[in-house]
Amino acid sequence: MSEKSKPKTRIPMPEQPAGERINNFEEVALGYSKEAALAEASRCLNCKEPKCVEGCPVNVDIPGFIKLLTEEAFKGAIEKIKATNALPAICGRVCPQETQCEARCVLGKKGEPVAIGRLERFCADYERGKGGNVSEKAIISEVASEKKVAIVGSGPAGLTAAADLAKLGYKVTIFESLHKAGGVLSYGIPEFRLPKAIVQEEVEYIKSLGVELKPNYIIGRVKTLDALAEEFDAVFLGTGAGLPRFMGIEGENLNGVYSANEFLTRVNLMKAYDPEYDTLIKMGKKVVVVGGGNVAMDSARAALRLGAEEVDVVYRRGEEEMPARREEIKHAKEEGISFRLLSNPIRVLGDEQFNVKGVECIKMELGAPDESGRRSPVPIEGSEFSLEAEVVIIAIGTSPNPLIFKGSKGLSQHKKGTVIAEAESGATSKPGVFAGGDVVTGAATVISAMEAGKKAAKAIDEYLKKN
Amino acid sequence: MSYKILKKEEVAPAVHRMEINAPDVAKAAKAGQFIILRIDEKGERIPLTIADFNPETGTVAVIFQEMGKTTKQLATLSAGGFIEDFVGPLGTPSDVRKVGTVILVGGGVGVAPIYPQAKAYTAAGNKVISIIGARNKELLLLEKEMREVCSELYIATDDGSKGHHGFVTDIMKEILDSDEKVDRVVIVGPPIMMKVGAGVAAPYDVEILVSLNTIMVDGTGMCGGCRVTVDGETKFTCVDGPEFDARKVDFVELMNRLSMYREEETAAKEKYEHKCKCGLH
Numbered sequence: 219m220s221e222k223s224k225p226k227t228r229i230p231m232p233e234q235p236a237g238e239r240i241n242n243f244e245e246v247a248l249g250y251s252k253e254a255a256l257a258e259a260s261r262c263l264n265c266k267e268p269k270c271v272e273g274c275p276v277n278v279d280i281p282g283f284i285k286l287l288t289e290e291a292f293k294g295a296i297e298k299i300k301a302t303n304a305l306p307a308i309c310g311r312v313c314p315q316e317t318q319c320e321a322r323c324v325l326g327k328k329g330e331p332v333a334i335g336r337l338e339r340f341c342a343d344y345e346r347g348k349g350g351n352v353s354e355k356a357i358i359s360e361v362a363s364e365k366k367v368a369i370v371g372s373g374p375a376g377l378t379a380a381a382d383l384a385k386l387g388y389k390v391t392i393f394e395s396l397h398k399a400g401g402v403l404s405y406g407i408p409e410f411r412l413p414k415a416i417v418q419e420e421v422e423y424i425k426s427l428g429v430e431l432k433p434n435y436i437i438g439r440v441k442t443l444d445a446l447a448e449e450f451d452a453v454f455l456g457t458g459a460g461l462p463r464f465m466g467i468e469g470e471n472l473n474g475v476y477s478a479n480e481f482l483t484r485v486n487l488m489k490a491y492d493p494e495y496d497t498l499i500k501m502g503k504k505v506v507v508v509g510g511g512n513v514a515m516d517s518a519r520a521a522l523r524l525g526a527e528e529v530d531v532v533y534r535r536g537e538e539e540m541p542a543r544r545e546e547i548k549h550a551k552e553e554g555i556s557f558r559l560l561s562n563p564i565r566v567l568g569d570e571q572f573n574v575k576g577v578e579c580i581k582m583e584l585g586a587p588d589e590s591g592r593r594s595p596v597p598i599e600g601s602e603f604s605l606e607a608e609v610v611i612i613a614i615g616t617s618p619n620p621l622i623f624k625g626s627k628g629l630s631q632h633k634k635g636t637v638i639a640e641a642e643s644g645a646t647s648k649p650g651v652f653a654g655g656d657v658v659t660g661a662a663t664v665i666s667a668m669e670a671g672k673k674a675a676k677a678i679d680e681y682l683k684k685n
Numbered sequence: 686m687s688y689k690i691l692k693k694e695e696v697a698p699a700v701h702r703m704e705i706n707a708p709d710v711a712k713a714a715k716a717g718q719f720i721i722l723r724i725d726e727k728g729e730r731i732p733l734t735i736a737d738f739n740p741e742t743g744t745v746a747v748i749f750q751e752m753g754k755t756t757k758q759l760a761t762l763s764a765g766g767f768i769e770d771f772v773g774p775l776g777t778p779s780d781v782r783k784v785g786t787v788i789l790v791g792g793g794v795g796v797a798p799i800y801p802q803a804k805a806y807t808a809a810g811n812k813v814i815s816i817i818g819a820r821n822k823e824l825l826l827l828e829k830e831m832r833e834v835c836s837e838l839y840i841a842t843d844d845g846s847k848g849h850h851g852f853v854t855d856i857m858k859e860i861l862d863s864d865e866k867v868d869r870v871v872i873v874g875p876p877i878m879m880k881v882g883a884g885v886a887a888p889y890d891v892e893i894l895v896s897l898n899t900i901m902v903d904g905t906g907m908c909g910g911c912r913v914t915v916d917g918e919t920k921f922t923c924v925d926g927p928e929f930d931a932r933k934v935d936f937v938e939l940m941n942r943l944s945m946y947r948e949e950e951t952a953a954k955e956k957y958e959h960k961c962k963c964g965l966h
Contacts, residue, residue, distance in 0.1 A: 395905050397686070397723060397730075397770040405907075433686050434772035436905060440713050460907040464919060471912050471919060471938055473945040480908035488729065488902070496729040496754060496953060498946045572941035619906055621924065 226329030269322035275669035304381035310339025373401020375456030375655030378671030384427035442625025459656035469566030474574030478613035502608025509613030510540035644674030708743030717779030734798035748797035792874025822847035883931035
C-alpha cells in the first residue's frame, strides 16, 4: 500500500473519561482492542530504511514487530520487541514516543505517525493476558558463566542491564534499597499511568531469567561499593536521581510542604490512596504543585485523585517550555488542573500551627536563553500574588543520591553529583564499575535509562571476557 | 523478604525489646544508627534506633514504646514471628572516638540508643558518665546493662520513685558545674527534653550532640520528610544525621514537624484499637 492510501489519522486510544478517572487511581489510557491494534498496525508503511528504529534508544525492530502484528502473529511480535527491550509493557506506556520513534515516522510528515507506543503496549498486554513471559527463556545463553555481576538499583537501568547480563549467562544480583523493586517505576510513576502489577510482572520476568534480587539493601550503608567491587567481577550502578531538590525559600519546612518524591512515594509505593494501607498523607482542598515536568503532572493529578478540589501547577516558564510530555499536560488539563505559568513561588505562607496556608508567587517573563537553550525566566518586580493552599508539592527536579559514594575509592563524580561515565560503555573511573541512567545524566526518561543499562551490559560482557 | 523475631520481652509497661535476625544489618551497624521496619505489606515504614547489635549472631535489637498504630501492632508480635521488611543500618554513625569525658543523657526510650553509644565510647577509651531517666521507676530502661558499660551512672525520675526526683538535665547541670572536665554531652530522648538539655548545657564550654528521631519514609535521603533546620540550613535527618550539634538545631520547627500527622495518627490508632476490641484483628 502506498503512503497516500493510508489513513492520515491514527486509531484513537480509549481512555477513562476525565470526570470519572479523577475519582480513582486506575489506568487512564485503556489500551487498544485487537481490532484497533490491527487497524493501526496496517497504517505502517514497512519502510525499507525505517527511521523510527533510529529514533528508538534501544533500537526495537519496529517495522518487524508491526508486520508480525498485521499477520496476527502476536507471540512473534512480542518476541521481536523483547529481543531488544526487556520492559515493553512499561515502555509502551511511559516512553515519550512523540519525540523518539514516532517523531521520525514518515507518515508524520503529512498526517499522524503510526501509534508505535500503543502498538508496543498492545503486544505486551496481549502476552500478559496470555500469561506471557514464557517464550523468553529460550533466549538465555546456554554458556553459563561463573562470573558474577552486581547491579545497584532496580529501576529501569538496573533491570535492563540485569536482564541482558542474565541472558548472556552471568550470575546477576540486584541490590535495592527499598522494599520493592522497580525504582522510579514503583515509587515515582503513579498507578493511573503505570499499574504497579505490570512493574512487578516485569520484575518477576527478570527474576525468571535467574537474577537474584536483594531488597532492603543499601550500598553505601550495608556494604560499600569498594566491598561490592571486591566481591563481584563487575558492578553496574543504576541508582538513579533520587535526591529531591527544594527551592530554599522561606516556609518550605512548614507542615504540608512535600517534595514530589515523598508525596509520590507515599501515594505509589506506600499506597496512601488505599484505606487498607497504614500510610499517612496530608491532603487539602487546595494544592499547589511547583514545577513543569512529568513529576509535577503526576503529583498534581495524584492530589486531585486524593480529594483535592483545586490544584494549581506553578511553573516559572511558559507552556512551550514545560518539560512534561504533551499527553500528560493534556490529561492534566482535561482533569481540571489549573496552570499558573510564568510564575514562581517566593515564600510559603503558614499559620500559627505551622501548617501551610498558601504560597506567595511572583510573575516572570522570559529573558535571554540559558545554557539549556531555553529562555530563562526573570521576575517582574511588583507582580507578587498569593495562592491559597493547604498542601504544597515541590517538583523541581532531583539529583543523584550521594550515599553511593560512601566507600567508593576512585569513583569520579561530576560537580552536580552525577557519576562520571563514558557515554557508550558506561565505564566509570573505577575499574570494573559501570554506571548508567539518571545517576549519570541527572533526571531523564525511563527509556534513556534502559538504553544506558543495555549499553553497559554489552560493555560489561566485553570487559568480563577480557578480564 | 522477611525477618524473624528471635526474642521479645516487655522491658517496661508498654515498652518492648525485640531481637531480630538481620545479619547484614548487624554486620554493618555502628552506634548511633537506626533501622526502618515495615511489619507487613500494608504497614507504614517506621524508623527505630538500634538498641544493640551483634555481628556474630547476626541479630539486631530495637526497643519501642507502644504509641501509635504501628507500634501497637508490633507489640502483638512475638518470638518466632516475622517482620516483612527491616532495613539498615541507616544514618551517619556517631562520631565515637577518644575525646576524654563524655556525658550521655537518655530519657524515656531514648535510653535505648544511648546504650550502644555507652559501649562504643567506653571501648574507645573515654570516661563515660551516663544519666538515665523516666517518668517513674517502672519505665526506667536498661539500668543494669548501662551500669556495666559506664564509669558512672545516675538516675532521675519525674516522680522521684528512683534516683533523683526531677529531670536528667538537673544532674547533667550539677556535673557540668562540678570540677569534672567534660568534653562532650550526648542527649537522646523526647524533643522537649533535648531542647531543654541543649539549653542547659549551652553556656558551658562543651560539645553538645542530640540524636533526632523525625518522620521519614525511605531513610536514604529520597523523601526529604525528615528535614530539620540546623544552623539555618535544611538538613536531612536520615543521611546528614541523626546526630547534630544541639546548639544549632531549630527545636521548635522539629517539634512542629513531628506533629504533622497528629490527627491522622490518632484516628489510625483508634481505628486499630477498635478493630482489636471487636476481635477483628
